Amino acid sequence: MSNSVSERDSGTVSPAAEPPAGGLAAAARAVLIKDLRCELRTGSALLTIFLFAIVTLTVVSWGIGGRILEPVVQASLLWTVIYFASSVGLARTFVREEETGTILVLHLTAEPLAVLAGKMLFNLLLMLALTVLITPLFLALLSVSVGAPGVFLLLLAFGVIGLAAISTLVAVIIARAHLKGPLFGVLAFPILLPVLLIAVRGTEQALGGAPLAEVSGYLTGLAGFAGAAITVSFLLFPPIWEG
Amino acid sequence: MSDLLWATLTIVLIWGGIFAYLLGLDRRLRRLERAVTGTAEEADA
Amino acid sequence: MRDKLLHTVLPVVTGIWLAGAIVAAFMAVPPISGLGELGRIAWFHIPSAWVSVLAFAVATVNSIIYLARRGIEADDRAVAAAGLGLLFALIATISGAFWARRAWGVFWNWDPREASIVILLLLYGAYFALRAAIDDERRRGVLAAAYNIAAFITVPYLVFVVPRVMESLHPDPVVNADGSGGMAGDMMGVLILTTIGFTLLFLWIFSIAVRYIRLRREVLHGGAL
Numbered sequence: 001m002s003n004s005v006s007e008r009d010s011g012t013v014s015p016a017a018e019p020p021a022g023g024l025a026a027a028a029r030a031v032l033i034k035d036l037r038c039e040l041r042t043g044s045a046l047l048t049i050f051l052f053a054i055v056t057l058t059v060v061s062w063g064i065g066g067r068i069l070e071p072v073v074q075a076s077l078l079w080t081v082i083y084f085a086s087s088v089g090l091a092r093t094f095v096r097e098e099e100t101g102t103i104l105v106l107h108l109t110a111e112p113l114a115v116l117a118g119k120m121l122f123n124l125l126l127m128l129a130l131t132v133l134i135t136p137l138f139l140a141l142l143s144v145s146v147g148a149p150g151v152f153l154l155l156l157a158f159g160v161i162g163l164a165a166i167s168t169l170v171a172v173i174i175a176r177a178h179l180k181g182p183l184f185g186v187l188a189f190p191i192l193l194p195v196l197l198i199a200v201r202g203t204e205q206a207l208g209g210a211p212l213a214e215v216s217g218y219l220t221g222l223a224g225f226a227g228a229a230i231t232v233s234f235l236l237f238p239p240i241w242e243g
Numbered sequence: 244m245s246d247l248l249w250a251t252l253t254i255v256l257i258w259g260g261i262f263a264y265l266l267g268l269d270r271r272l273r274r275l276e277r278a279v280t281g282t283a284e285e286a287d288a
Numbered sequence: 289m290r291d292k293l294l295h296t297v298l299p300v301v302t303g304i305w306l307a308g309a310i311v312a313a314f315m316a317v318p319p320i321s322g323l324g325e326l327g328r329i330a331w332f333h334i335p336s337a338w339v340s341v342l343a344f345a346v347a348t349v350n351s352i353i354y355l356a357r358r359g360i361e362a363d364d365r366a367v368a369a370a371g372l373g374l375l376f377a378l379i380a381t382i383s384g385a386f387w388a389r390r391a392w393g394v395f396w397n398w399d400p401r402e403a404s405i406v407i408l409l410l411l412y413g414a415y416f417a418l419r420a421a422i423d424d425e426r427r428r429g430v431l432a433a434a435y436n437i438a439a440f441i442t443v444p445y446l447v448f449v450v451p452r453v454m455e456s457l458h459p460d461p462v463v464n465a466d467g468s469g470g471m472a473g474d475m476m477g478v479l480i481l482t483t484i485g486f487t488l489l490f491l492w493i494f495s496i497a498v499r500y501i502r503l504r505r506e507v508l509h510g511g512a513l
Binding site: 250251255266273276 | 295299302303306307310311314315325492493496499500503506507
Binding site for chain 3: 166169170173176177179183186187189190191193194197198201217218221225228229232233236239240243
C-alpha cells in the first residue's frame with residue numbers, strides 16, 4: 001500500500017484525508033494493482049472460475065454429443081456458463097479482505113470510491129479474461145458458427161460489464177454483512193436476470209448473423225444497464241462502506 | 244338468482260371479511276398505541 | 289386531521305369502492321370474448337401486478353430517504369412496502385397462472401409478463417433474505433436499503449424492455465395477454481375502477497403495517513413513541 005501513500009500530493013501520511021482530484025484515479029489504480037499482484041502471485045481467482053466454467057461447459061456439452069443446437073440454446077448455454085463462473089468468482093474480492101483483516105487497512109488508506117473503482121475494475125478484468133478463455137472452447141465444443149462476430153463480441157463485452165458491476169456491488173453488501181456465499185447468488189441473480197435475458201436474445205441474433213442495426217436495441221439495453229449499475233454502485237458505495 | 248349474482252355476492256362477502264379483519268387490526272393497533280403512549284407519559288411523570 | 293383521514297376516511301372509501309368495483313367487474317361488463325367468467329380474474333390480476341410495482345417504488349423511495357437521513361421510520365416504511373409488494377406479487381402470479389390456464393391452456397409458459405413477475409418475486413425474496421441474515425439494526429437498514437435501490441434498476445427493464453425482447457418469440461403479444469385486444473371502453477372502465485381500488489387498499493394496509501412495525505419496534509426496544 002506504500003505506493004498509494006507516496007502517490008498522494010500531501011507530504012504527510014493522513015488517513016482518508018481529502019485527496020486532490022488526480023488522487024482518486026491514482027488511488028483506484030493502486031487498489032487495482034494490489035489486487036492484480038495478489039492474483040498474479042497465486043492465480044487463484046482466475047483459475048478457480050476458469051475451471052468452474054470448464055466443468056460447466058463439459059457437463060453441458062457431454063450430453064449434447066455431436067448434435068448442433070439451435071442458436072437460442074447455444075446463446076443460452078454460453079451465458080449460463082459465464083453467469084455461473086461470475087457467481088463463483090466475483091464475491092471473493094471483498095470477502096477475502098474481510099477474512100484476512102486487510103479491510104481495516106483499506107478503510108484507512110484509501111478513499112471509498114477509489115476502493116470501489118479498483119475492485120470493480122479488477123472484477124471486470126477477471127470476467128473479461130474468463131470470457132476470452134472460455135468462449136473459444138465453447139465455440140469449439142458445441143460447434144457454434146458465429147454469423148456476426150463483431151456484434152457477438154460487443155454483446156459479450158457489454159453483458160459482462162453489467163455482470164461485473166452488479167456482482168461487485170452485491171459482493172460489497174455481502175461482505176459488509178459478514179455473510180457467506182449462497183446469499184450472493186440469491187441477491188445477484190434476480191438483478192442480473194434481465195441482463196441475461198437481453199444478452200441471450202441478442203447473442204442468438206448475432207450467432208444467426210444479424211447486422212448491427214438489428215441488434216442495436218439489445219446493445220443499448222445492455223449498455224444502459226451497465227451504465228446504471230456502475231452509477232448506482234458509486235452512489236451506494238460510500239454509505240455501505242462506512243456502514 | 245343467477246349464478247353470476249351468487250358469484251358476485253360471494254366475492255363481495257369475501258371482501259367484506261377481509262375488510263372487517265383489517266378494521267379489527269386497525270382498532271387493536273390504536274388501543275396498543277394509546278397504551279404505549281400512556282405508559283411513556285406515566286414514566287415521564 | 290390526518291388521523292381522521294387515515295382511520296376513518298381511507299378505510300370507508302376503500303371498503304365501498306372495492307365492493308363497487310367487484311360488482312362492476314361481475315355485473316357491469318360481459319366476459320372477455322372467448323374466456324368465460326374466469327376471465328374476469330384479469331380485472332384483479334392486473335391491479336395486483338400494478339400494486340406490486342408501486343410498492344417496490346414506495347420501498348425504494350423510502351430506502352433512499354433512509355440512506356440520506358437514517359431515520360428508522362423510513363426503514364419501517366420500506367419494509368412495510370416490500371412486504372406488501374411481495375404479497376401482491378404472489379397474488380398477481382397465482383391469479384395470472386389461472387388466467388393463463390383459461391386463456392392458453394397451460395398454467396405457465398414463461399410469457400414476458402410472467403418472467404417479469406417472477407423476477408419481481410425473486411427480488412422481494414432476496415430483500416427479505418438479506419434482512420433476515422443481519423442482526424444489527426442500523427447495518428441491516430443500510431444494506432437492505434442499498435440492495436433495494438440497486439434492485440430498482442431492473443424495473444424499467446421488467447416493465448418495458450423484457451416484454452419487447454421476448455415478444456419476438458411469442459405469437460401472442462402482451463396486448464392480448466391483457467385482453468385489451470378485445471377490450472371495449474366499458475372493460476377499460478372496470479379495470480380503472482379495480483386499479484384505483486387496489487391502490488387504495490395498498491395505501492390502507494400500508495399505513496396499518498407501518499404502525500404495526502413501529503409499535504413492535506417500540507415495545508421490543510422500549511424507546512419513546
